[in-house]
Amino acid sequence: MDITDTLPAECMSHIISLTTPRDACRFSVACRVFKSAADSDFVWEKFLPSDYKEIISSSVSDSSLITSFSSKKDLYLHLCHNPIIINNGTLRLVLEKESGKKCYIPVAVVHRFIPWGDIPDDWI
Structure with a gap:
């Protein structure tokens, strides 16, 4: 059996x-x-984080995410690959794919320009 x-x-x-x-x-x-x-x-x-509904509904990017996916798995994968903007536009939230942990990224860091950033030797 x-x-x-x-x-x-x-x-x-x-x-x-x-x-x-x-x-x-x-x-x-x-x-x-x-x-x-x-x-x-x-x-x-x-x-998904236990407060995912509150986070998404308070996001400035798209509060209709909860209903726009046919499954929780699709929502999870979307949140892993597509950060949402929260906290009045000052933070981006993305889920860590392996664990589902919340990763917060300040928007200022995302838009920061590093003048020599395209030179691989400068990243060492």
């Missing part, structure tokens, strides 16, 4: 939610049963 036959999908989703986003993606390619559990909104909501 296969464990995927006896273990309810909700239980598998709960177990996967205790891992990392990377592990959840690995589970999703292992087999069909794991894919549905690993791709569930339950799992990906656990990887």
